[in-house]
Amino acid sequence: MKAATLIAPERISVIDVPDPTCGPREVLVRMRGVGLCGSDLSVYRGHRAVPDLPWILGHEGVGDIVAVGAEVDDQRIGEQVAIEPNYCCLQCEPCRAGFTSACPNRIILGINAPGVLAEFVAVPADFAFPVAPHVELADLVCAEPLTVARAAIRRSGITAGDSCLVVGTGSQGLFLCELLVDAGVKPHVIEPHEGRRILAETLGATAAAESDSGFRFLFETSGVAAALPPALARLAPGGTAMLIGINAEPLGVSSFDIVYRQLRLLGSLIYDHPTDFADTAALLDGGLSPSRVLQAEFPLAEAARAFEAVRTTPGKCWIRLD
Ligand SMILES: [Zn+2]
Ligand SMILES: [Zn+2]
Incomplete structure (x- = not known):
């Protein structure tokens, strides 16, 4: 072969x-x-x-x-x-x-x-x-990265109506946006690359304005260490930051930043067997x-x-x- x-x-x-x-x-x-x-x-x-x-x-x-x-x-x-x-x-x-x-x-x-x-x-x-056999190949082929995004959403605890900022709209950020919209969340996005930002907007996301802040949730997909501190500053007190992008560089965040504002800083790696993939199969079956x-x-x-x-x-x- x-x-x-x-x-x-x-x-x-x-x-x-x-x-x-x-x-x-x-x-x-x-x-x-x-x-x-x-x-x-x-x-x-x-x-x-x-x-x-x-x-x-x-x-x-x-x-x-x-x-x-x-x-x-x-x-x-x-x-x-x-x-x-x-x-x-x-x-x-x-x-x-x-x-x-x-x-x-x-x-x-x-x-x-x-x-x-x-x-x-x-x-x-x-x-x-x-x-399900009616699911098109082009949707099916997204199953794995979609499951990564979905597991991050599940682990974050975000629910319909929560406010949310997504940093980076490479394909992982785009799958996140689509799933968040599907879950009743309207994500704001930060993405310097215009083509990627426009794609996110076609999926129902909104480009975040400089003044937008007070988000309950943050999903960091860029893995750019320098992008995290300014994004954390936009979280509401008690907000949750879910890190998905990976980088070996130190993050440049102090315990002062985290403790005084009582932020939750979480990481999400792939998915857990077998429930997350089974959930994705059901989502695709349901028309996502x-x-x-x-x-x-x-x-x-x-x-x-x-x-x-x-x-x-x-x-x-x-x-x-x-
Ligand atoms: Zn992959
Ligand atoms: Zn094991």
């Missing part, structure tokens, strides 16, 4: 690799779409080391089940599925408490295990989530249309061009395999 592989930093080649074999508790998925995001880009650029080269890229994969292992119900053949690309161990203490995003043994597709940018992928059956965030589509043969486009495209790039 064909797969898009990294052969050296910033060099991608679509090559023939052996077909995967389906283990007893696995399903074989014929891939139909793979979304690209910032973590793929850090692998592509060589900032995140991978175990081997050539390395099959990609973690946001969807497709159809075409075969199942001996211990899997063969009724599942034909399902369209979204793959949860973080295989938690389900044995460790965080996993047993349902906090699987904190699992220290996580297998991460495209990062420490081969990715999904291939014609076929074998996946543990419990990590292939069925999505995240495909508005997709802005550029490429065939597998043009994977190299697709990765180059991730840098410059407002919204999301994806690779269509069907």
Whole structure:
């Protein structure tokens, strides 16, 4: 089968690799779409080391089940599925408490295990989530990053009618905006890039004016350390800041800033198995249309061009395999 592989930093080649074999508790998925995001880009650029080269890229994969292992119900053949690309161990203490995003043994597709940018992928059956057949491929392919955004919203405790500021409207910020609007929240956004800001506005967000403040919630998706202190200053006393973007730089916030204004500072990493992905499948079934965030589509043969486009495209790039 064909797969898009990294052969050296910033060099991608679509090559023939052996077909995967389906283990007893696995399903074989014929891939139909793979979304690209910032973590793929850090692998592509060589900032995140991978175990081997050539390395099959990609973690946001969807497709159809075409075969199942001996211990899997063969009724599942034909399902369209979204793959949860973080295989938690389900044995460790965080996993047993349902906090699987904190699992220290996580297998991460495209990062420490081969990715999904291939014609076929074998996946543990419990990590292939069925999505109703009427859901369009372009909506389905957003399932993974949508689940990241949704888990951050769930963990924040925000509810309908709350005021909220979103910093950064890259694809994660855009999915957040769409989900917040769907949940009855009208997000204000800060985004210096005009194209991204306009996209957020088309999803129902409002560009924040200099004077807008007193927000109950803040979602920080840019990962730019310098963006946080001025955003925190716009929170109401007792407000909640949810950090999603990641950066190694210190944040430049004092305990004075946090304690006097009694802010809550939280971090949100991916999602917890299996409830968050199951919730996303239900949302897609219910008619949410995240495909508005997709802005550029490429065939597998043009994977190299697709990765180059991730840098410059407002919204999301994806690779269509069907
Ligand atoms: Zn991603
Ligand atoms: Zn675990």
